[in-house]
Amino acid sequence: MIRSLQARLAAALLLSLVAVFALSWFAMSGAIRSLSEDIIVSRLAHDADTLLAAIRLDSSGEASLDPARVNQIYQRPFGGHYYKVTVADSVIRSRSLWDHTLLTPVLEAGETRRLHQVGPKDQPLLVEVRGFQTGGSAVTIAVAEELTTVEANIAAFQRYFTIAAGIALLMLILLQIAIVRGGMRPLKRVQRELRELERGAVSSLNTDVPTEVIPLVGEINRLVRVLGQRLGRSRNALGDLAHALKTPLTILQRLRNDDALAGHEQVRMTLDTQTTSMQRLIDRVLARARIAGGGPPGSWFTPNTEIPTLIEALKNLHRHKSLAFDVNLPVNCEPLELDREDMLELIGNVMDNACKWAEERVRLTLAVGETLNIDIEDDGPGVEDKAYEAIQQRGIRLDETAEGQGLGLAIVGEIVTQYRGDIRIERSAALGGLRVALDIPLHRMHTASST
Amino acid sequence: MRLLLVEDDAELVRSLKRDLERSGYAVDVAGDGVEAEYMGNQDAYDVAVLDLGLPARSGIEVLKNWRAQGNALPVIVLTARDAWHERVDGFKAGADDYLGKPFHIEELLARLSALVHRAHRKPGGRLEVGGLTLDEERQCVIPEIGESIELTGTEFRLLRYFLLHPDRVLSKSTLTEHVYDFDSEKDSNVIEVYVKRLRQKLGQERIETRRGQGYVFRSSG
Numbered sequence: 189m190i191r192s193l194q195a196r197l198a199a200a201l202l203l204s205l206v207a208v209f210a211l212s213w214f215a216m217s218g219a220i221r222s223l224s225e226d227i228i229v230s231r232l233a234h235d236a237d238t239l240l241a242a243i244r245l246d247s248s249g250e251a252s253l254d255p256a257r258v259n260q261i262y263q264r265p266f267g268g269h270y271y272k273v274t275v276a277d278s279v280i281r282s283r284s285l286w287d288h289t290l291l292t293p294v295l296e297a298g299e300t301r302r303l304h305q306v307g308p309k310d311q312p313l314l315v316e317v318r319g320f321q322t323g324g325s326a327v328t329i330a331v332a333e334e335l336t337t338v339e340a341n342i343a344a345f346q347r348y349f350t351i352a353a354g355i356a357l358l359m360l361i362l363l364q365i366a367i368v369r370g371g372m373r374p375l376k377r378v379q380r381e382l383r384e385l386e387r388g389a390v391s392s393l394n395t396d397v398p399t400e401v402i403p404l405v406g407e408i409n410r411l412v413r414v415l416g417q418r419l420g421r422s423r424n425a426l427g428d429l430a431h432a433l434k435t436p437l438t439i440l441q442r443l444r445n446d447d448a449l450a451g452h453e454q455v456r457m458t459l460d461t462q463t464t465s466m467q468r469l470i471d472r473v474l475a476r477a478r479i480a481g482g483g484p485p486g487s488w489f490t491p492n493t494e495i496p497t498l499i500e501a502l503k504n505l506h507r508h509k510s511l512a513f514d515v516n517l518p519v520n521c522e523p524l525e526l527d528r529e530d531m532l533e534l535i536g537n538v539m540d541n542a543c544k545w546a547e548e549r550v551r552l553t554l555a556v557g558e559t560l561n562i563d564i565e566d567d568g569p570g571v572e573d574k575a576y577e578a579i580q581q582r583g584i585r586l587d588e589t590a591e592g593q594g595l596g597l598a599i600v601g602e603i604v605t606q607y608r609g610d611i612r613i614e615r616s617a618a619l620g621g622l623r624v625a626l627d628i629p630l631h632r633m634h635t636a637s638s639t
Numbered sequence: 640m641r642l643l644l645v646e647d648d649a650e651l652v653r654s655l656k657r658d659l660e661r662s663g664y665a666v667d668v669a670g671d672g673v674e675a676e677y678m679g680n681q682d683a684y685d686v687a688v689l690d691l692g693l694p695a696r697s698g699i700e701v702l703k704n705w706r707a708q709g710n711a712l713p714v715i716v717l718t719a720r721d722a723w724h725e726r727v728d729g730f731k732a733g734a735d736d737y738l739g740k741p742f743h744i745e746e747l748l749a750r751l752s753a754l755v756h757r758a759h760r761k762p763g764g765r766l767e768v769g770g771l772t773l774d775e776e777r778q779c780v781i782p783e784i785g786e787s788i789e790l791t792g793t794e795f796r797l798l799r800y801f802l803l804h805p806d807r808v809l810s811k812s813t814l815t816e817h818v819y820d821f822d823s824e825k826d827s828n829v830i831e832v833y834v835k836r837l838r839q840k841l842g843q844e845r846i847e848t849r850r851g852q853g854y855v856f857r858s859s860g
Contacts, residue, residue, distance in 0.1 A: 431720065432719075436650075442651075442655075467741055504734075504737070505726075507736075507757070529722065529723075532722075532723040533724065536723030
């Protein structure tokens with residue numbers, strides 16, 4: 189089975205065209221032959237009539253032809269025109285036959301037969317044989333004409349026809365390739381749009397495509413819509429559940445301080461550990477459910493408008509520490525094709541962690557190149573040198589152990605993974621505390637380099 | 640200190656109200672957004688604790704409406720919606736602080752106290768005026784010289800209000816409004832009784848009576 193639609197179409201076209209050309213080759217060759225032979229036969233019939241009129245019977249009943257009434261072309265030896273007249277038992281042959289003889293049947297009066305024979309010097313001959321009745325004796329006249337010119341004409345026609353058919357075949361195949369290419373162009377566009385769909389630049393495929401492709405595009409759009417709704421529903425359900433659980437959890441946690449539990453240290457501790465682990469689970473579920481991983485242009489991340497408000501929020505949340513924030517943003521940065529909420533969650537969490545541990549200074553540096561580079565440093569205690577190594581080795585799977593080390597970067601790992609990004613944790617050379625360097629690939633650059 | 644607690648979960652309200660009152664706040668409760676917006680505009684509150692997931696009107700909307708009407712009531716948002724974009728939006732809407740659920744009551748109290756101090760331009764941990772330091776956790780007052788003085792709940796609330804507004808004339812009705820919650824019986828004579836008790840503990844000259852106007856707490860002894 190040929191995989192390429194193009195090749196399959198070309199093969200089918202080639203086969204059918206060859207069949208059509210072959211058929212017409214035979215049909216037209218046959219038509220030309222019978223047309224030419226009909227003309228020759230009508231001439232031969234005329235000559236036969238002339239010969240019949242030229243027959244003379246002498247007194248002994250011997251037949252001869254009146255030379256004056258016989259066309260000169262029958263006199264030249266092997267000239268291509270021959271006759272053989274059979275009257276009763278005697279046979280008169282044209283001079284042109286020389287020593288050759290035509291093998292002809294004896295016909296009843298009124299019978300005609302058309303024969304193909306090989307004549308003298310291997311000439312192909314068309315022989316018209318007619319039976320007559322004249323003066324009480326049966327006469328059979330065979331008149332022959334050489335077909336070499338006709339054969340040559342037919343051969344020439346066939347040659348020209350084959351060349352013309354070949355050229356036509358070639359051009360038709362080229363035309364078909366062009367048509368298929370043109371027909372496939374909308375599919376190429378659909379493919380491009382699917383890529384845009386994935387990263388959220390468009391919400392559905394353009395339906396301005398050839399009629400044959402419309403059902404396919406329609407189905408894809410429907411699928412995208414259904415999947416989107418389903419994803420949204422389950423994400424919302426998950427989020428709603430997690431949020432709804434938080435208030436009851438708060439109440440349970442507050443029970444710890446209830447006077448009724450005074451003296452029941454064991455119960456208090458159990459309540460404490462269990463509610464804390466429930467809280468952690470809820471936070472993780474919420475964090476996962478929240479990651480969008482791309483979205484429509486309306487929800488893109490604009491560092492220069494989002495980061496200042498985030499810094500304000502962080503200042504408010506950590507007001508008691510009066511931290512100094514060094515913020516370096518790219519100048520005139522356009523909206524990046526990254527989800528605003530994901531990026532705020534990512535930077536917010538790392539910054540919040542930095543604020544928690546910092547003595548007095550937190551530094552945030554954003555750089556936009558092939559990736560969005562986010563560099564967050566603090567002047568806090570950092571972690572032990574060995575711990576950096578351990579964190580590096582585990583890559584971005586920080587969530588299992590990080591909480592114990594007070595990094596709280598579980599959600600950060602999730603988001604970085606979702607965006608196929610990269611995370612590096614090390615000692616800050618400038619500030620001495622922790623340095624978290626995040627690299628988030630930008631689709632804009634991605635597509636630019638792939639096209 | 641009069642506090643507006645906006646929260647629709649009755650169980651949480653019950654336990655939260657008890658803890659807040661124990662820490663010296665007079666607590667009024669609003670159970671939905673519309674009621675909360677109306678109450679918050681009454682000018683009687685020193686601070687509000689606002690849940691965002693409210694019936695009738697969302698907390699964010701309530702907050703935006705307050706700010707749009709020029710209401711600068713210090714607000715701490717207490718919500719289960721604590722994603723960073725939600726926090727940023729909360730601060731954009733005009734929140735002064737943000738605390739995610741579930742939370743520890745100690746953290747809420749610390750943030751509330753910091754917020755109230757900040758609102759009265761008194762940064763730093765403890766409230767200190769004219770040599771008197773208020774220990775808000777233990778609800779007692781420490782003079783420059785001598786032992787710390789224990790305070791009853793109402794005395795503590797009254798003194799804290801005085802310390803947050805030193806050298807200003809405070810009418811009996813203002814004091815009543817900020818020391819008692821909505822449901823308490825309001826009798827301005829009770830204020831006289833408590834002022835008298837504070838004078839006994841801190842010295843006569845600290846709280847000055849302005850006839851027909853109210854009281855002034857003097858920051859310089």
